[in-house]
Amino acid sequence: MFIDVVPHGRSASAVLLRESFREGRKVHKRTIANLSQMPPELIDGLRALLAGGTVVGGPDQALEIRRSLPHGHVAAVLRMMRKLEIPRLLGRTVSRERDLALALIASRVISPGSKLSTLRGLNLETATSSLGQVLGLGAIEEREIYAALDWLGAQQGRIERQFAKRHLRESTLVLYDVSSSYLEGRCCELARHGYGRDHRPDRLQIVYGLLCDREGRPIAVEVFEGNTADPGTIAAQVEKLKRRFHLNHVVLVGDRGMITTARIREAIKPAGLDWISCLRAVQIQDLAEGPLQMSLFDERDIAAITSPDYPGERLIACRNAALAGERRRKREALLTATERELTRIVAATTRKRAPLRGEAEIGLAVGAVKDGQAFRSHHHHGSLQLPAQRSRYRPRGGARWDLRHPD
Incomplete structure (x- = not known):
């Protein structure tokens, strides 16, 4: 970089901070800043520093970098938030609460932390990035952070309706699942002991459900008491x-523990919604004794069947060859291990010193082998009699069930 003085005829010359760069064999100049309004002594000092020398007039006139705040990630996150119209979604009117809410969201992306650490990272004296300065937040008090969260909570319904308007439409898939988080303390009114x-069964927890569109974009979230079942x-x-979203027909997607037969009968069907879910192992075993025959998978790994037990529904059975191979390998390993242990018991009954005698002692030894292999089977997610996996899908005008059978 260098300082370039550009004459302007009778007007004052322009003092520019420039850098040179090469394109092919040609050297070009690029202006970085206009220094024309700076005092001459500062310009001279900067010129001396750029030349690698010292500043005329003493070190007190030299430029000194006292602090530098990271800014690149802040600029990237804020730009993406504006592209997604997050500020407008939070509130059309500019307010202190909206700016603080934006800062909290950006901080969660840039450097997740507690409320206190976020507050310190935003305040000018203890800032860890340029986020607070770019948003013009100034000095922030702790109570303002919690007030901004209360304000954001009051906007949740409106924000979720806007998300639903953007990403949901009639006859589309809606994905839903729940999770939980344990808490420290006892002040949360929703905190309960649950699954x-x-x-951490020793801690109180909350349960929350997340509703997403078919691409996995979050639409709405809701918090439940910690002992609420899925x-x-x-x-x-x-x-x-x-x-709230005024959708008359969508397909709700959830796992077997959530979209149960009772929920389909009591809530989903009366609302006119369709669903994707799973059949339980017992239900698949019942089907395997009837319309679900393994000969269906001789040529293809997927087949459509019907059953009087599921009137008006179409059942799709899918055989997972990779899972079948893995479970077959585990089953053979368990059988080999069991046979090896039983062979030792047989040898113990015929040894010369202290042989294993009596039905009671032999039964205890065999039971120990059986219990040990059952534990290993459960631990490795395999068993000697493997249940089938399954899922269910019900499109508009009828139901469709997807069953995955390992063998």
Whole structure:
């Protein structure tokens, strides 16, 4: 870089900070900044620094970098948020709460952390990026962060309706699943002991359900009490799709533990919705004794069947060859291990010193082998009698069930 003085006839010359670059054999100049309004002594000092020398007049006139805040990731995230119209979704009117909400969302993307660490990263004195400065937040108090979250919570219904208007339409797939998070403390009114995915049964938790479009884009989220079972959240989602989003016909997608036969009968069918779900192992075993014959998969891995047990529904059975091979391998390994252990018991009954005698002792030894192999079977997700996997899909005008059979 260098300082270039460009004369303007009778007007004052322009003082420009420039850099040179080469294109092929030609050298060009690129202007970085206009320094014309700077005091002459600062321009001279900058010229001396760029030349690698010292500043005339003493070190107190030299340029000194006191602090530098990372900015590139902030610019990228804010640009994408504006491209997605996130500020407009949060609120059409510019307000302190909206700017703080934008900062909280951007911070969650840039550097997730607690409320306190986010506050420190936004305040000018302790900033970890240029985010607070770019959004013009100034000094932020802790209470403002919580007030912004309360404001954002009040906007949730309107924001979710806007997302649904963007991404959902009639006769489309809607994906739904639930999860849970455990909590520290006892102040959350929804916190309960329940089935925890975090493997912390000693902690209270909340359950939350996420509704997405067919591409996996989040549309709506809802928090439930921590002891709410998965099927117990379905009715709220049906109500949301019908009443709030004004959708008359969509296909709700969920797993077998959520979209149960009872929920289909009580909530989904009366609302006129279709569904994708799964059959349980017992139901597939019943079908295997009737219309579901393994000869259907001699040439193809997928077949359509019907059953009087599921009137008005179309059943799709799919054989997963890769899963069948893996389960066959595990089954053979378990059988080999069991045979090896039983052979040792047989040898123990015929040894000369302290042979294994009596039905009780032999039965205990065989039972220990059986229990040990059953534990390994469960631990490795295999068994000597493998149940079938399955899923269900019901398109408009009829139902479709997808069954996956391992063998």
